[in-house]
Amino acid sequence: MAKVRGAIDVDIEHCKGCGLCVEACPTHVIQLAKKVNGKGYNYAHMHQPEACIGCANCGWVCPDSVITVYKVKV
Amino acid sequence: MSLLEIKNIINKENLVYSKTKVVTDNVMHYCPGCSHGVVHKIIAEVIDEMDIQDKTIGISPVGCSVLAYNYLDIDWQQAAHGRAPALATAAKRLMPNHYVFTYQGDGDLASIGTAEIMHACNRGENITVIFINNAIYGMTGGQMAPTTLLGMRTSTSPEGRSVDLHGYPLKITELIAQLPGAAYVTRQSVHTPATVRKAKKAIRKGFENQDKKIGISFIEIVSTCPSGWKISPVESNKWMEEHMFKLYPPGDIKDSEKADEDPYKK
Numbered sequence: 001m002a003k004v005r006g007a008i009d010v011d012i013e014h015c016k017g018c019g020l021c022v023e024a025c026p027t028h029v030i031q032l033a034k035k036v037n038g039k040g041y042n043y044a045h046m047h048q049p050e051a052c053i054g055c056a057n058c059g060w061v062c063p064d065s066v067i068t069v070y071k072v073k074v
Numbered sequence: 075m076s077l078l079e080i081k082n083i084i085n086k087e088n089l090v091y092s093k094t095k096v097v098t099d100n101v102m103h104y105c106p107g108c109s110h111g112v113v114h115k116i117i118a119e120v121i122d123e124m125d126i127q128d129k130t131i132g133i134s135p136v137g138c139s140v141l142a143y144n145y146l147d148i149d150w151q152q153a154a155h156g157r158a159p160a161l162a163t164a165a166k167r168l169m170p171n172h173y174v175f176t177y178q179g180d181g182d183l184a185s186i187g188t189a190e191i192m193h194a195c196n197r198g199e200n201i202t203v204i205f206i207n208n209a210i211y212g213m214t215g216g217q218m219a220p221t222t223l224l225g226m227r228t229s230t231s232p233e234g235r236s237v238d239l240h241g242y243p244l245k246i247t248e249l250i251a252q253l254p255g256a257a258y259v260t261r262q263s264v265h266t267p268a269t270v271r272k273a274k275k276a277i278r279k280g281f282e283n284q285d286k287k288i289g290i291s292f293i294e295i296v297s298t299c300p301s302g303w304k305i306s307p308v309e310s311n312k313w314m315e316e317h318m319f320k321l322y323p324p325g326d327i328k329d330s331e332k333a334d335e336d337p338y339k340k
Contacts, residue, residue: 005083006083006090007080007083007084007088009084014101016105016106016107017106018106018107018300018307018308019107019306019307019308020107020307020308020311022308023308023311024266024267041106046080049080054088054090056090056091056267057267059091059092060091060267060270060271061112061264061265061266061267061270062111062112062115063102063104063106063107063108063109063110063111063112063115064101064102064104064111065093065097065111065115066093067091068089068091068092068093069089069090069091069092070083070084070085070088070089070090071083071088071090072082072083072088
């Protein structure tokens with residue numbers, strides 16, 4: 001079975017930390033960081049990068065369009 | 075299995091999802107988790123996919139989305155409170171080859187602008203109306219709107235909306251579906267990835283109906299207002315599913331293309 005690996009790139013400074021991507025992620029890759037960005041929001045980041053499948057669900061629900069999704073077959 | 079470094083995955087060849095070029099780089103002023111951002115994004119994606127960026131005119135309302143012209147790189151006109159359908163009528167009649175849409179909230183469309191939207195729908199103007207229904211006046215501080223649910227607490231109904239004092243919630247989308255000029259009337263939401271895709275399809279259909287000249291396309295999007303409802307964005311989505319979908323169930327209400335004969339056009 002072909003396996004896929006994905007990765008997301010979050011525009012940290014524009015993230016507002018709403019947490020909608022955390023809910024939308026089927027493999028629980030994303031969590032809100034303990035650190036904050038320049039505006040004081042706990043930004044989203046990849047907590048378990050190895051579990052990402054590049055489904056782009058996080059990108060679809062992000063209200064601020066800060067998530068870019070990449071996918072590769074291995 | 076070869077372990078891939080994340081930096082190797084992140085390159086242009088592997089890109090599957092990114093912001094479209096129609097969305098500008100400005101930071102949106104909306105609160106964290108606001109549905110406006112998602113709806114802006116899917117409108118931009120539809121405009122990008124149909125390649126109509128240079129001939130789309132948006133009419134923005136009064137409300138949180140009054141500054142929508144900062145976020146979508148198309149032509150915009152800002153209307154007086156509730157008067158977006160009247161302005162869209164003029165824009166579409168003067169420039170029939172352009173795609174004209176209005177973007178209105180429930181305070182704008184269902185309250186002060188009821189007359190304008192009813193008559194624009196009844197005339198069957200070839201425009202698309204995007205109606206954001208979050209059951210509250212978001213910009214002015216969470217006052218009660220015509221669409222506020224019974225029992226829902228807002229800053230002007232602190233004991234909850236009651237029938238005796240405030241009347242019933244207004245289901246304006248169902249009212250509009252009865253008008254012969256309305257070609258496509260649907261209700262969508264944007265709280266999960268699947269519903270975002272469905273809403274995008276509905277918006278695309280609304281834009282394509284302008285080519286067919288079959289009448290107005292009315293797309294209601296049941297939305298959240300985490301700041302106005304005073305709960306977190308994730309809880310807002312759950313609250314919306316539990317409470318708002320009872321009164322505002324998602325789905326197509328009218329599609330005159332599918333119906334053999336529209337009962338209202340007799």
